[in-house]
Amino acid sequence: MSVKMAAPILRSCLGRALAGPHDIGRTKPAWLAMALVAISFLSYPAIASSFSATNVAYYLLNIPMAFGLSLLWGYGGVLSFGQVAFFAVSGYVYGIVSGNFPDATWATWAGSLAGLAAAAALAAALGYFIFYARVAAWIVPILTLVLALLLNTFLGLTAGAQWTIGQVALGGYNGMTGIPAFQIGSFVFQDYAFYYLVLGVVLVSFVGLRAFVNSHRGQVLMAIREDVIRTELLGYDVRLEQLFVFVLAAVLSGISGLLYVQWGNYITPSVTSLQQAALPVIWVAVAGRDSLLAVAIVTFLLNQLSYILSSAGNQYALVIIGVFLVAVMLFAPEGIVLRLVRLAQRFRIRKTEVA
Template identity: 45%
Template sequence: MTLKTENVVAVLLFIGLFIYPLFVNPYQVMNLSYFLSMVFLSLSLALIWGYCGIFSFGQAVFFGVGGYFYAIFTMNSQLSTITPIGFILGILAGGVVAWILGYFMFYGGVNDVFVGLITLCLTLVLETFMGQTAGSEWKIGQVGLGGFNGINGIPTLQIGSLSLTGNNFYYFVLMILLIVFGLLKFLTHSKFGSSVIAIRENRDRTRLLGYNVPKIQSFVFAIGGALASLSGILYASWGSYITPSVFGLTSATIPVILVAAGGRKNFTASVIFTLLYYWFSQALSASGNQFALIILGLTLILAILFVPDGIVVALFNWCDHLFSRNKGKVKLEKGNLHEEKIS
């Protein structure tokens, strides 16, 4: 069995994330909690686009659906102990919305660039609609939608008597990320994952082999929606607020750029590049984080021109090639030494 650079880096990354709070202050821990929450959004797109070939701008929609659902549900209940139920139902809500949208698209024969156009339009429509909900008449139960100001005072997650703040929230997010990462790796290496990849490579041939392509696409799209919704719920719980900007064009575009530049067919690459971007964006926040978007855009252009498989994936492949070449040299030297001893 060949040991790949990707697997080594993934193990070291998670070990580093687990021990990170031991060496930094609580502020830095909460920052990384936010970064990790956004990783699920990238993973959702890596799954549907990188593995199933469904290009979508709609992950921001499901992100917002999850965040708003969690906020409205928990604030109407007025019980912090009910937040886990809102957490689970919010994830399911994003998955169901994604499945319904995917059902009409894929069974209706909509694919390729048209999926991107439909999801982009849906993103813009929702941002515009949520932005004009500032009036007192825009309420769900006792919770006002707040227009462009959004919803504030969202309860943090609480499991029993344990409030998930600080290190507790960090390790909660990290454990979920580890579980989701493992499940995605298992899913994509299973028989079902092979059918998903087959659809990405050639939908018509996969259909001729007897697979129900729209059904598989709808299911994968629903999983992607649930993951994006999970990201939105964690974001809302982390900051105790959510605004219509989560539906915006920038919010819809950033995951696409991160996944494309890092490596859309590799979950580890998506995780690493997402964490690097948000860390870099925050590092530039004092001088204006708009420069982070400019640099990210330039990075994507360079990646498309020179490393279309992704920057992080290219580094993985280079390290694997270097290791295999050195390993071949060692074997050759051992073989020559053995021949000399025999002679």
Template identity: 55%
Template sequence: MIRLRLKVEDYLTVPVWIAIAVFAVFANDYSASIWASYIFNIPMALGLALLWGFAGVLSFGQVAFFGLSGYAYGVIAGNLGESAALASWIGAGGALALSVALALAVGWFVFYSRVEAWIVPIVTLVISLILAAFLGQTAGYQWRIGEVHLGGYNGMTGIPGMNLFGIDLQGRLFLFFVIFVAVLAWLVCVICTRSRYGDSLIALREDAVRTELFGHDIRFLQTSCFMISAALAGLSGVLYVQWGSYITPDSMGLLQATLPVIWVAVGGRSSLLGVILSTLALNALTYQLSSAGNQYAFVILGVLLVVVMVIPTTRAGKALSAKWRRLTHNFSEG
């Protein structure tokens, strides 16, 4: 039996999910669609928080798994269109399996080859850019899998949405489904981080050599954590294509690759609640700025990234961090 040591933020996260669910009850279809586009990014952000905040491995390649799962879902579900419910579930399962398989291959190469830590972000970013470049040149008619055209830079369109027991999930129904999946992703991260596995990840983050000397297989820890984060990113990719019915290579481009890093950095990479709130807030901010014709959304997010990376290194930032740790520790002990 897994014994979990919950923290104060875990208790505080429950009312947040309840508030989001209550909002979904009263939201109209337009608001539900917009909020679904915010919430389906949460699994990807939580996966990066698990990988970066707890295992100490920074990845710029989460959008590679996001995009790969989106394309894989489109291909599988598009070729199983006769049964919508079957296409949805098989497409989602196949997409996640492909993302995990890619993560296993990359993890085996990176971690078991004992590649230096600073190389990992570069390798993962290169993988994302290679996938984006490859998919961008698939505009010709010959680039098709079964009945589905990859579409090049125009992207893949007409992707089937989510069908549950014969019901097409749209509007508020799809928002409820996205919330449910996001809560499951959060629970997975809670189990991973509040258990002995999470303790091993933190030890790995603090001192990999000492952790290995104590008998932990750090390569397995790094690879398994990388695979979990890839699965969560792939989950966001599946929800994305079910929401919009399309995907383009730009979803794996350089700008998109930086967004999950910003969400996690702003929220506090080792705080699951902080990452959830920052993902929602920054996606809402980006949408509002973009819809108003403001071209400085990415500039503002970049400034936020610099600020949150610099403040913790200052004397005031260290004092606040120490006070917060004492507060949460006392709450948990109580």
């Protein structure tokens, strides 16, 4: 098949996947709105200082981790409180590898690959025992939270000189500092370049995951969420599919971890605290756990809210976010964004019927 023949088929398949039924925002006005938002983000550095652009990058960089939890919990039916553990492992491993070769242009590439591989390996080991031992669904959040808290305790005890790996000190509760920014050759991703790096990662993650959830494998994942036994009787290896998504979610958390350590050039054990472990769950629950678009919107807004309140000296950022969660649990269990979208759809249908 020639390239000219294959290109339309590829575009058609990708279009069907992106416009599939398993997320909101499938209408032409919604796609137009998303395109306008993407253009706004792409052009933002033209009117903003490098400081402001870096702040916006911070609001964006947690979105891949939230996507991973949405995929795992919303589409797969498995709740995890331990996504920050994979976030931290990826960030620390990146810091160790890249920090030991500060003058090598390939070190940040090697550190990125090593960080993601470490997060994937940890998830594969934990996920194997969870899914192949058929651990009850209600135990999984506890196990993953324990993993995060154990990692938090361990990293806090690494302040001594014996916890120096090569020339990089883990730093205990003070954390690891001086972590190099990502670079390609002599080009270092800082300021505006870092902003575009984060934005690119978020956009590619969104498009790729939206295509995934609307693919056949995504439908299998949702079938597992609805009825494990029936899906198994249809011939699918349920445990393998769950393990795959668990590892994929961990890699997405690892991507956020890599971006975070390059944003601040440091990482501390506090990223695996109980408070931080709860935040991704809150973002996804408030948004609507089975909508990637809703998760992206709410994660960005809640991160922006937290940053603004914290920078203004307000200590109640977590309390305010907790209020959002309580409101969702009481009035919109499916998530605020999904609730608003469904109310709008019902209103439009009624208006059409009346007309």
